[in-house]
Structure formats: structure tokens, C-alpha cells
Amino acid sequence: MAIQPHTLILFGVLLLSLITVESGGWFLTRVGRGSIPANALQKNFFRAGHAHAAVLLMLSLVILVVLDAAHLPAGYDVVARFGVPVAALLMPAGFFLSVLGKDPQRPNRLLALLWIGAGSLTLGLLTAGVGLIVAGVQAS
Template sequence: MIELTEAARVTAGIVALSVVAIESGGAFLLRVVTGKEEVTEFQKSFFRAGHAHAGVLVTLGLVCLVLGEATTLTGFWRWLAQTGVLLAAIVMSAGFFLAAVGRGRQQPNRAVILLGVGAVLLAAGVVTLGVGLLLG
């Protein structure tokens, strides 16, 4: 059995509570798809993508947090392995939502750059974790 450090346990607790925020995003999406919120097709697709990325990446991030405890990584590398995906969940979801904000928007605004930043965090986190697990 993997035993969590205090930092990992607290992080996992905070992340578990963040699911309520993701749930509220789902409530917003329900208003969008039922026509109670007026949005363009572009906005609808970006809002859906933001919500989906949040849910999936938070789940993967919790797995990475726990698996990082099974590595011998230390310092920055351990932090990246355990939290890179969680940061990607925040940054990528924010990128999808913020890039689509604005009445009648038909294409992303400059906040779309957050998608690339989030993708880098995601890749860095999973590669670091994978290497850490392979090294022991």
C-alpha cells in the first residue's frame, strides 16, 4: 500500500473538493444545451471541451499524485510529477473557457494560448512521472 505524505494528502483533499467547481460547470453546460444561455456553436464546443478537460485531468491528476509517492523523485521533479497534470487541468480548462468568453464570439481570443501552456504542463507531468516510476 502506498502511504501518502502530508503534502500529498492535503493536495488530494483540496483537489477532491474542487470537483464541486467542475460540477457547477456542468450545471452551466446544462443551461447552455437546453437553450437557457445564448451561445454560439463555437462557444458551446469550447465550453464542453473545458468542462471535459477539467473532469478528466483532475481524475488523472489525482492518480499522478498518488503514483508520485511510489517514486524516488525529489524536489522539483517530484513536484512536477505529482502536480503537473493538476496544473494542466486548471490552465487548459481556463484556456477553453476564457478563450470563448464574450457575447456572440465565433473564434477564440488570445486566452487560447493557455491551451498550449496546459499541454506542456500535462506532457511534462506525465513524462516526469513515467520516468520516475521506471527508475524506481
């Protein structure tokens, strides 16, 4: 199975994006030590944002590897290829940005990014999953 050049580029971008997750981990250690003041809501949302970023970026890498072998039609391929990486940006952004400020008591309107990201995740997973099943059935 040959990996396409555009897949290699996206793979590289996603790997470099994991550096931001690493710096997010350092940020969380500072929050945990009390160096950065944060209330309970912020701590929970920061942890959730960090975890979602890492897991979704790794899932994105896995999906990319198999999509080149599936040869999905162009429109489906774009949704399958970018749905999860877009979610990996939007969902953590929703968690982090919705609780910025001094002692917020509830998330702000930027929490909508979380739900837009969840929609992107669902579309990406659905398209990739169905596309891979169809490709497998056609290949057998």
C-alpha cells in the same frame, strides 16, 4: 505505502476542485437548454473545457497515489506532482475564457492558456512516467 501529509492536502484540494466541474456541468445543462445563449463555437469550447477539467483532475489523483511510493528527487517530484493539476486548471480556462463574449467567431488570445496547460501536462506526464519507471527498475 504511506501517503505523505502534503499529498493528502493536495488530494483534498483536487477533490474539492471537482465541485467546480460539477457546477460546470450544471452550466452546460443551462447552455444546452438555451437558458444561456451560446453559439456553436462557445458550446464546443465549453464542452471541451468541462471534459478536460474532469479527466485531468481525476488523472491528477491517480498520479499522486503512486508518486509517494516512487520517492523521486525533489525537483522531479514537484514537476510530476503538479504538472497535471496545473494543466487541469489552465487547459479548461483556455477553452472557457477564449470564447467569452457575445457571439465570438473565433477564440481570443486567452487560448494561449490551453497550450501552456498542454505543455504543463506533457512535462508532468513525462516526469511522472519516467520517474516511476526508474523507481520500479531500481526497486526490482
